Amino acid sequence: MKTTAIALGVAALALALPVTAQSGAGTTPGPSEIVAAAPASEWIAIAPEDLLVMTLAPGAEGKAREVVIQLMPPPFSQGWVENIRTLARAGWYDGIAVTRVQDNYVVQWGDPHAEDEARAKPLPDGLRVMRADAYTANATTIAIHEMPPSEGKRSVHHGRGDAYAEFTGFTRGWPTAYDHEREWPVHCYGMVGVGRSYSPDTGSGAELYTVIGHAPRHLDRNIALVGRVVEGIEHLSSLPRGTGPLGFYKDPAQNVPIRSIRVASDLPEGERPRFEYLSTEGETFARYADARANRRDPFFIVPAGGADICNIPVPVRRMGDE
Amino acid sequence: MKTTAIALGVAALALALPVTAQSGAGTTPGPSEIVAAAPASEWIAIAPEDLLVMTLAPGAEGKAREVVIQLMPPPFSQGWVENIRTLARAGWYDGIAVTRVQDNYVVQWGDPHAEDEARAKPLPDGLRVMRADAYTANATTIAIHEMPPSEGKRSVHHGRGDAYAEFTGFTRGWPTAYDHEREWPVHCYGMVGVGRSYSPDTGSGAELYTVIGHAPRHLDRNIALVGRVVEGIEHLSSLPRGTGPLGFYKDPAQNVPIRSIRVASDLPEGERPRFEYLSTEGETFARYADARANRRDPFFIVPAGGADICNIPVPVRRMGDE
Numbered sequence: 001m002k003t004t005a006i007a008l009g010v011a012a013l014a015l016a017l018p019v020t021a022q023s024g025a026g027t028t029p030g031p032s033e034i035v036a037a038a039p040a041s042e043w044i045a046i047a048p049e050d051l052l053v054m055t056l057a058p059g060a061e062g063k064a065r066e067v068v069i070q071l072m073p074p075p076f077s078q079g080w081v082e083n084i085r086t087l088a089r090a091g092w093y094d095g096i097a098v099t100r101v102q103d104n105y106v107v108q109w110g111d112p113h114a115e116d117e118a119r120a121k122p123l124p125d126g127l128r129v130m131r132a133d134a135y136t137a138n139a140t141t142i143a144i145h146e147m148p149p150s151e152g153k154r155s156v157h158h159g160r161g162d163a164y165a166e167f168t169g170f171t172r173g174w175p176t177a178y179d180h181e182r183e184w185p186v187h188c189y190g191m192v193g194v195g196r197s198y199s200p201d202t203g204s205g206a207e208l209y210t211v212i213g214h215a216p217r218h219l220d221r222n223i224a225l226v227g228r229v230v231e232g233i234e235h236l237s238s239l240p241r242g243t244g245p246l247g248f249y250k251d252p253a254q255n256v257p258i259r260s261i262r263v264a265s266d267l268p269e270g271e272r273p274r275f276e277y278l279s280t281e282g283e284t285f286a287r288y289a290d291a292r293a294n295r296r297d298p299f300f301i302v303p304a305g306g307a308d309i310c311n312i313p314v315p316v317r318r319m320g321d322e
Numbered sequence: 323m324k325t326t327a328i329a330l331g332v333a334a335l336a337l338a339l340p341v342t343a344q345s346g347a348g349t350t351p352g353p354s355e356i357v358a359a360a361p362a363s364e365w366i367a368i369a370p371e372d373l374l375v376m377t378l379a380p381g382a383e384g385k386a387r388e389v390v391i392q393l394m395p396p397p398f399s400q401g402w403v404e405n406i407r408t409l410a411r412a413g414w415y416d417g418i419a420v421t422r423v424q425d426n427y428v429v430q431w432g433d434p435h436a437e438d439e440a441r442a443k444p445l446p447d448g449l450r451v452m453r454a455d456a457y458t459a460n461a462t463t464i465a466i467h468e469m470p471p472s473e474g475k476r477s478v479h480h481g482r483g484d485a486y487a488e489f490t491g492f493t494r495g496w497p498t499a500y501d502h503e504r505e506w507p508v509h510c511y512g513m514v515g516v517g518r519s520y521s522p523d524t525g526s527g528a529e530l531y532t533v534i535g536h537a538p539r540h541l542d543r544n545i546a547l548v549g550r551v552v553e554g555i556e557h558l559s560s561l562p563r564g565t566g567p568l569g570f571y572k573d574p575a576q577n578v579p580i581r582s583i584r585v586a587s588d589l590p591e592g593e594r595p596r597f598e599y600l601s602t603e604g605e606t607f608a609r610y611a612d613a614r615a616n617r618r619d620p621f622f623i624v625p626a627g628g629a630d631i632c633n634i635p636v637p638v639r640r641m642g643d644e
Contacts (some may be wrong), residue, residue: 292540
């Protein structure tokens with residue numbers, strides 16, 4: 001009897017990974033194979049205006065650390081998204097730091113001196129002050145959401161509720177929850193949100209976090225979500241955990257400096273990262289979501305028959321990698 | 323306008339953390355305050371026979387890295403649990419390594435040479451070969467599960483199903499899912515499972531993994547779960563991500579050596595870690611689960627009205643810390 005190093009192999013979320021020889025030949029395609037076979041027409045380029053490039057100070061052995069974030073499209077959180085572009089264009093983020101890494105929860109970055117009025121970095125003019133009702137948007141797409149999947153348009157996952165919402169689904173490439181009136185983005189792994197103080201403060205966008213653990217869905221509708229990490233999350237998720245309360249670094253020397261955050265459209269054309277996501281309204285996404293919910297690759301014995309909204313990550317890839 | 327470093331503060335899973343001044347005084351107690359107020363009678367000591375101490379090679383600057391794992395009680399996975407005790411007692415784990423770290427998925431450890439028959443470490447005698455039907459157990463407690471929470475015994479969370487199971491709940495301190503016939507433990511953050519090759523292989527316990535991302539519930543009923551990390555998960559979750567397929571380390575020099583894995587009851591009495599968990603059948607757990615599902619601490623505006631089974635982590639603490 002012998003265990004094998006490929007144990008758990010095809011069970012993995014292998015989207016960005018080569019399909020192993022073992023999982024191919026004559027078997028039902030797994031989620032990653034379905035995505036790899038999508039026609040070019042189902043991939044949607046992300047506008048450079050909607051991509052942020054965050055450059056951390058180099059890591060051990062001078063290794064570059066770059067994180068790419070996709071900002072959220074209308075109708076969600078646009079006031080904060082605009083603030084973030086304003087802050088990036090003012091160079092305000094340059095020199096701030098990652099100050100908090102709480103295991104199974106969030107990595108957070110901002111001005112390490114925000115609490116000290118004398119040393120806090122002054123914010124640029126023109127930031128909007130958002131109200132808490134902007135944490136959700138009108139559920140204008142409700143009619144489409146409720147269409148059964150066989151009639152096209154939406155993924156098989158659509159319409160299923162969970163402990164947090166009456167319905168969950170995907171809108172314009174993003175996981176959302178909704179009821180008959182409102183719709184809102186949800187806190188899945190890698191989503192980026194706006195840190196804030198106690199309500200009625202809603203945060204400006206100067207302090208941001210990303211989820212590095214099980215989806216903290218209790219934050220939905222309580223904080224603004226503004227985007228998601230599409231590349232380089234490992235530079236954040238593998239940082240040493242903070243040992244202070246709430247995972248803040250106890251010693252400021254542990255903070256991880258952020259060199260800059262730039263809107264990709266502000267970079268010289270040759271330096272802009274180019275990404276695309278798989279349309280969540282297409283045929284392929286419906287089949288991908290179904291395969292995530294019913295794993296038929298040879299590793300599996302019992303398909304789940306369903307999937308949590310956060311276990312159907314929307315495929316995003318660098319253009320030129322297809 | 324100024325952001326504050328405590329942003330997101332009380333939103334945190336703050337179980338092991340001091341309650342901040344802001345969240346106290348006159349407000350409804352949060353989940354961590356409810357747990358802190360539990361009577362001693364609701365805490366259950368974990369038998370030393372059910373604790374594993376895994377010692378990794380020291381980290382940067384010679385820092386000790388110890389991970390404590392609680393093994394699962396009957397009726398779940400006991401064949402594998404026995405194998406793990408056998409392997410630990412044979413010293414078989416000493417010198418193996420962490421070979422795989424896949425972001426938002428698992429950290430896995432085993433014999434780096436398992437694939438190479440000439441170099442693979444021979445397994446000790448006496449290991450049981452388990453069948454896949456042991457991934458689940460008879461749902462003998464179903465009658466209790468179905469009691470409404472007001473009649474005592476079980477948490478308010480009990481009876482709610484999700485995308486993966488007809489019902490979810492807690493049995494003897496562990497998150498489970500069940501239907502009218504079978505019950506099984508679920509893949510939450512920090513759960514420990516048994517790596518295996520393609521079915522009908524079920525794994526021996528020589529190759530283990532822990533979850534470091536969003537709960538991969540599609541693995542439920544497809545792999546044996548044998549325990550959970552109760553201390554030191556940050557030594558695994560913050561390891562550099564592997565850059566090979568499925569997050570395996572490309573270069574064996576990146577493997578993280580495991581010095582030893584011991585059953586706590588085999589350690590000298592003074593060296594045994596002592597842990598206890600909050601009974602999931604008590605009053606306090608019911609109130610804690612309800613508070614996790616309906617956050618009323620001052621940070622929150624909209625309580626979720628529910629919680630995912632994996633967002634109600636069972637409180638576990640070192641004895642002597644109370």
